[in-house]
Amino acid sequence: MARDDTGRVSAAGTDTKELDTAIAADFFRRAKRVEALGYRSADAEFLTAVALLGGFFVRRQYRAFSGVGAGSAEVRLVGRAMTNGHVRVNGRTPALYRLCGASLFGAVGCDDPGSGAGRARRVAKQRLLVLDYWIAHIGEGRFLLTAAHKAAYFASLGIGEDCFPAAAGNRQTGRRFFPEGFPIGASGPGSESARFTYAHAGSSAHGMERHLASHEPLAAALAQRGIACEWVVLADTEAQFARLRDAWRRWRARAERDWSEGEYFELRRLVDKRRWQQLSRENVERYAYLSNLHGTAAAEQRYRAWARDGAQPRNPGGDFAASCRYREVLMEFDYAAADAASR
Numbered sequence: 001m002a003r004d005d006t007g008r009v010s011a012a013g014t015d016t017k018e019l020d021t022a023i024a025a026d027f028f029r030r031a032k033r034v035e036a037l038g039y040r041s042a043d044a045e046f047l048t049a050v051a052l053l054g055g056f057f058v059r060r061q062y063r064a065f066s067g068v069g070a071g072s073a074e075v076r077l078v079g080r081a082m083t084n085g086h087v088r089v090n091g092r093t094p095a096l097y098r099l100c101g102a103s104l105f106g107a108v109g110c111d112d113p114g115s116g117a118g119r120a121r122r123v124a125k126q127r128l129l130v131l132d133y134w135i136a137h138i139g140e141g142r143f144l145l146t147a148a149h150k151a152a153y154f155a156s157l158g159i160g161e162d163c164f165p166a167a168a169g170n171r172q173t174g175r176r177f178f179p180e181g182f183p184i185g186a187s188g189p190g191s192e193s194a195r196f197t198y199a200h201a202g203s204s205a206h207g208m209e210r211h212l213a214s215h216e217p218l219a220a221a222l223a224q225r226g227i228a229c230e231w232v233v234l235a236d237t238e239a240q241f242a243r244l245r246d247a248w249r250r251w252r253a254r255a256e257r258d259w260s261e262g263e264y265f266e267l268r269r270l271v272d273k274r275r276w277q278q279l280s281r282e283n284v285e286r287y288a289y290l291s292n293l294h295g296t297a298a299a300e301q302r303y304r305a306w307a308r309d310g311a312q313p314r315n316p317g318g319d320f321a322a323s324c325r326y327r328e329v330l331m332e333f334d335y336a337a338a339d340a341a342s343r
Contacts, residue, residue, distance in 0.1 A: 019156050020142055023149050033107035037084060042066050043077045047086070047099065051108040052145040053134060054127030054181055055099040056090070058337050061128070064135050096124060096337035110146065113181060125201035125338035129234045129331050133197065134183055142186045147178040153186055154218065163221040165214035180211065185232070192227045199234040201338070205247035208233070212251045216320075223320035230325040236335050241328050248326050255321035257293060264290035264299075265306050272307075 027048065035044035046065050050057045059074045066073065078097065081087035090098040099105070105112050113127075134143060144150045151164060167179035178184075185195035198211045212231070219229045233244050267287040270278050279287075 019153060022152075023142065023144070026149070027145070030108050033109070034104065037086075037103060037107055038080060039077075043080075046077075047081070047104065048108050049134065049145070050131065051099055051105060051110055051113070053131050053183065054123070055113045056124045056127040056338070057097050057099075057131060058095065058128065059097075060333070061131055061135060064132075065138075090124065096128075096340075098124075121338060122201045125236075125335055126199040128333075128335055128338050129199035129201065129236065130182055130197065132331055132333055133199075133232075133234055133329065137185075144184040144186060147176070147181075150178045150184050153184075154221075157192070157222070157225060157227070159218065159221045159225075163217040165218065180214075192225075193230065194222055194227060195230045195232050197232045197234065200240055200244055201235075205243040208244050208247045209251065212247070216255070219320045219324060223323050228323040228325065229320070230327055232327050232329055234329050234331050236331050236333070238330060241330075245326075245328070252321045252324065252326075256319075259319045259321065260290055261294055261299060261302070264294045265303050268303060269307060 028045075030052075031041070031045045031048040034048050035041055037044075039047065043066075046057075046062055049065070059070075059078070062074050062077060063070060068074070078087060081097075084101065084104075086099060086101040086104040087097050088100050090096045100112065134145075137143070142153075144153055151161070154164065155161075161177065164177040165179065166175040166177050168175065180198075182197040182199060184197065187193045196211075196215055198208060200208060222229055231248065233241070233248075235241055235244065264287070267279070267283060267290065270283075271287060
């Protein structure tokens, strides 16, 4: 299975157990290359994770990852990284650190995730939230950190690139898959499920809405294979969750409505043709419910076109919303460093 760091899969065909081994080995290969730049093993692993998860960190995150208290270890890491030109201070106090330097990102094997970012505060806060979440769940199953690993995992399930979230790239890279860079959790073989992480930092739910929409084809492809999705939403205050929850409910209601419209059309055709013998009591009750849900002029036009042009089978996996779960995770850490970052 060959793959590159743009997320394009050159060849698929591996099983998920083999992929687990490959992903773990790949992370430590990257960390070894960073270690060769003059860092201790644990420090190199931390810098590798930070680079893959967005390029920002604060000192308490290093302490949580390495299991050390405040003191010489973090001072030594930051000092060496700054001397090597691999870290700079982004903001004021408390210090927010941002990775930099072609040699560091070359060793990790990824692009500088902060290059060209004009929304420093929002981007930095999202990355700190994600890094905290990843640190808190190390060892609790498979986490896909790179676009290549995500693409390879879903390809191993038989899902093609046309279902991946994507953004336009340049002539060299083409489309960029999984451009948000948020980690994706995946369960082990035999009990597959996917956890899509979204970190919120902002005053509106637009980011959440874009995240849901961009992952919808992937969720449908997973549902077609009997694989459930969980949407893990991170925020640092309870107040943020109200608007995110509303965005989730609107998205799910729309997805359910779109899917059930086909069911409504099928039941309505039986009613219109008076095929009562094909309708059970449950069918009638369901039809009454769906009639109320889809009783609009636009739905009426679509039904007439559907009946005239011939019934089309409903999209496999189109009922994905029924298997989607939503989970809020309150990140109770100090994000003042990101809040103070320049816009």
